[in-house]
Structure formats: C-alpha cells, structure tokens
Amino acid sequence: MSEKDRRFWDKAARKYAASAIADEEAFARTLARVRELTPPGARVLELGCGTGTAALRLADAAESYLGTDISGEMIAIAKERLADAEDRDLTLRLRFRAATAEMLAEEPDCYDIVLGFNYIHLAGDLPAALAHIRALLAPGGLFISKTPCIGEINPLIRLAIPVMQLFGKAPSVTSLTAASLEDAIRTAGFSIEETAYHSAKKKDWRPFIVARAPQ
Template sequence: MNAASDARFWDRTSRRYAKSAIGDPAGYERTLERTRALLRPDSRVLELGCGTGTTALRLAADAGSYLATDISAGMIAIANEKLAASPVPALAFRIATAEALAQEAARFDIVMGFNYLHLVRDLPGTLRSIHGLLAAQGLFISKTPCVGDMNPLIRLLLPAMRAIGAAPYASAFREAELKQHMEAAGFEILAVEDHATKGTENRPCIVARKR
C-alpha cells in the first residue's frame, strides 16, 4: 500500500463520496465561520485534501486566491464540475500533494487541511512540507479525527477494512501526539477548539502559526 493505492481508493469512491451527507452540519458550519474570520481579501490560500471541493466553493470568495488540491483525480474532476456550474473567480482545483507543492516556488498565507492529516502516510514529513509552503507568519488550519482518542474498536477495524479495500489508509494518532508533531515541524499552536455539536469523535480544529 502506498500513495498511489490511496489515490485509487479515493478515485473509486469519489462519486459515492460526493453524494454523502456531512455528518455534523452545525459543527461544519462552525468550522467554516472560524476559518472565514481568518481570511483576508488578499489572502493566498491553499487547501490540501479538498475532496470534491465543498469547502473550497464555500470559502474561496473570501480570499484573494484559493488553490484547492487533492491526491485523487476523481475527486478533482467532480470539484471542477461543481466549479463550472458555480464559478468562483479566485478558485482553482489541482491534483497535487503537499510534498509536491513544496518543491515549487509558490507560498501561501494560509494552508488548510480538513479531514486530511489522519490520511497522510508520513505525518511529520507532511507537516514539514506544509511549514515550507507557508509565507512568514502564515497560518495552518487543521481539523482532523484523532483516531487514537476514539473508540478502540475503530482502531481494530481499520486494518481489516483496509485489507479488503473498504477503507483508506488512516493513522491513529492522539490529539496530544498531533500537537507535538506540529510543534516539532515549526508551528506555534494558537488555538485548539472543539466544533462538534453531536457525536463523540475527537476532531479538534487547530489554528497554528509558522514560527
């Protein structure tokens, strides 16, 4: 299993994913509101793991430029279909990873990763790439499940589900571990917030600044 197999998983499930409902709509709206408050009309924004573009289409009008990326060509194809139906001048979608983008010259004022970090295979390396993608004092906004703090049955089921192709790769770090990795990558954590309005998942919204 590798990044290419991850991309194939999301390609296979992209149409079904696009039809799925948001699990906690009120919590999602709270995260959008919190994020929007950090955007400026001239902000250069990068979203990693954008999926089918739902969040990008909601936020891009509040930024100067907004590049939304995903590892899956299937997800990006659906995102571009949505964009064609409801154009947002500041928004562009692209197949890319944080590691690939870090090799380019572009730098961003804000990088976002929603439901993203638990899906990457090299968390410390990805966080270092994100740090490198940010301009001085840039912000990283993350909201992702901390599987290690959730029901132990989930941690037991994930490997079996991956083995039969029913789940993607997902790591099982705890919130404390995630914060440690972020600080080790060169971030100052400014805020850790719980936006959930239902359920018991630990999915902290973290705002961090590049040191």
C-alpha cells in the same frame, strides 16, 4: 499518500460526493472560524480538498484559493461543481488541481493559509507532511487543521480499520490523539494559537487547530 490510496479515493469519489455532511452544524462553525482568520487578500491552499465542498464555500473570502487532492476523480468532481456554481466570481478566485503537498512544496508559490480538513490522518509520513506544509507557508502564515484523531475513537472501530484496509474498504490512516498531533505540529516548528471543538452533538474527536509558522 501512496498510489494505492490514490486508487482508493478515485474509486470512492462519486459515492463520497453523493454523501451528506455528517455534522452540518459543526462544519458551518468550522467554516465561519476560517473566514474570521482569513485576512483580506489572502492566498489560500487547501490540501485534500476532496470534491471541493469547503473550497466552494470559502473561496470568496480569499484573494486566491487553490484546492488540491491526490485523487484526480475527486478533483474532476470539484471542477464540475465549480462550473455549476452560480457565483461566476468564484472562477476568478478558485482553482482545483490534482497534487500533493510534496509536489507543491517544490514550486515557488507560497500561501498565507494552508487548510487541511480530514487530511493529516491520511497524509502518511506526518513529520514530512508538516515539513511540506511549513515550506508552503509564507513567514507567519497559518496552518489550520481539522482531522479525525483515530487514537481517541472507539477501540472496536480502531480494531476494524486494518480488516477494512485488507479488503480495500479503507485507506491508509495514521492513528493520532489530539495531544500527539499538537506535539507533532510544535515539533515541526509551528506555534499553536488555538485548539477548539465545533461539534455540539457528541464527543468530538476532530480538533480544530490553528498553528502559526515562524516569521
């Protein structure tokens, strides 16, 4: 992500935090499946955590959980939410930090699970992003992605995105299909163990992908 994108998300943070989850049922299914895939004692990293909505619901399943985002404003809101959480144990497990995958990959820490919800299509250079994720994972660790595949949405919406970007109403995005995303993940050295769709309401163009790093 670029500095321009960071400024976009900083500006959008408060409005984003106030918006409702578009498909609460699908979100609940996603979180439930992540919990099933999280082993006891897991070290979890979430990239692009936004204002911490998923992290606050998942962190109790992990030994440690680090939520990161390029936007300092998003992270500030996530920290506010953590401070207001009724479960005091969360503060022992969950941390939020403004950081990118590239920054984290230069550090010695590694993780059993890396999560990217609504992340990969915003990450910029896809091969580089996946290489950083692989470097962040312990051998045999899981990368779990659920991100919009812009290449499968209504063509009129796809045509509108560059116009919105011109006026600062949309960030940089990578146009993917589920097939091209899976191909990129495999090319990065992962094996895909699961692809699912969690929405029950309409056509779902956000595949839930579970990929395992090499041992």
